Amino acid sequence: MESITVVSLLDVIGELFSDEISIAVSNTKEYIYYRPSKRIDLKIRPGDPVKEGTITYKALRSNQKVSEFINRDVFGIPYHGMAMPFLHEGILQGCVTAISPALTDGKSVVTLKTQDGWIPIPFTQVTYIESKEKKTFVHTEGLTGTHKNSLQEFEFILPKDYFIRCHRSFIVNVNHISEIYPDTHSTFLLSMNNGDRVPVSQSYSSYFRRLLGF
Numbered sequence: 101m102e103s104i105t106v107v108s109l110l111d112v113i114g115e116l117f118s119d120e121i122s123i124a125v126s127n128t129k130e131y132i133y134y135r136p137s138k139r140i141d142l143k144i145r146p147g148d149p150v151k152e153g154t155i156t157y158k159a160l161r162s163n164q165k166v167s168e169f170i171n172r173d174v175f176g177i178p179y180h181g182m183a184m185p186f187l188h189e190g191i192l193q194g195c196v197t198a199i200s201p202a203l204t205d206g207k208s209v210v211t212l213k214t215q216d217g218w219i220p221i222p223f224t225q226v227t228y229i230e231s232k233e234k235k236t237f238v239h240t241e242g243l244t245g246t247h248k249n250s251l252q253e254f255e256f257i258l259p260k261d262y263f264i265r266c267h268r269s270f271i272v273n274v275n276h277i278s279e280i281y282p283d284t285h286s287t288f289l290l291s292m293n294n295g296d297r298v299p300v301s302q303s304y305s306s307y308f309r310r311l312l313g314f
Contacts, residue, residue, distance in 0.1 A: 122199040126150050128160060128192060138265065138307055139255060140201045142175045155181030156197045163192055178256060201256050212238050212245025219245060223263075227276040227294050229254055231269045241276075241294040266290070266300040266308050274312065 122140055125133040134144040150156050153174045159166040167182040183197040209220040221240055229251060230237045236247045236254070249257075251271055262274050272290060279291040288300040288308070300308050 120200055124156060124197040124199065125194065126156050126160070126197070127194040131156075132194070137199075138304070140177065140179055140199055141252070142177060142179065142199060150195075155183045155199075156195050159183035159185050159195050159197070160192065177252065201260075210238055210247060212243065212247060214243070214245045219243065221245075223259060224273075224275070226258075226263075226273050227292050228270055228272040228296070228298050230298075239292075239294065239296065264308060264311055266298065266304050268301065268303075270298050272298055280312075280314075 120137055120139050122137045122142065123133075123135045124131055124142075124144055128150075130146075130150060131144050131148050132146055134142075134146060136142070150160065151174055153170070155166055155168065155170055158168075163185055165182070165184045167180075169180050170178065172178045180200050181197055182200075183195050185195045186193055209222050210226055211218050211220045221238065221243070225240050227239045227241060229247075230239065231251045236249055236251065238245055238247050247254075251265070251269070254271055255263075255265060258271065263271055264274055265271050272292070276293045277290050278293045281289045281291065283289045283299065284302075286302050286305050288305060290298040290300060292298055
């Protein structure tokens, strides 16, 4: 037990929540540890200063637990955070922050840009979303258009019960998967009902299997 370090313990705790929750630890001025999750990554690095307006900053200033929604103004990504300051012998030492994806903002359509204009598409009709050549493409059964959002931004607004990130370049609507084929020993290939094939990468395969229950 003596050989266990704070960092290794934080890594174990982070692994328990690695699908959904990112964990950040700071002292009173800067971050000293950060572990991103598959669902949200604020791109924090050890040594980065704790910015005003963040959930961590608010907990350090108030010296008490803070839980609230933070808009995209600080990190460029909206998120929900829970931050808890910690003390040693009554003196504030730092803060531990749990970061989770923001809930959907209530919209139920994706508005695609096409050659002729813009077309609102209900979430349920979106087959998959692809990042390619520095653009985001939204695919349906009979239409493909582009959107200004990144895949990471789409992860925050799409319904989590049927949209799954399966690759660094793809998000799929599980209701539009026709078949799942093994590709290698740890990856898969999805046959979508519009005829396209979408890969499931090794880094997302366990997460994908767990959510689909196979």
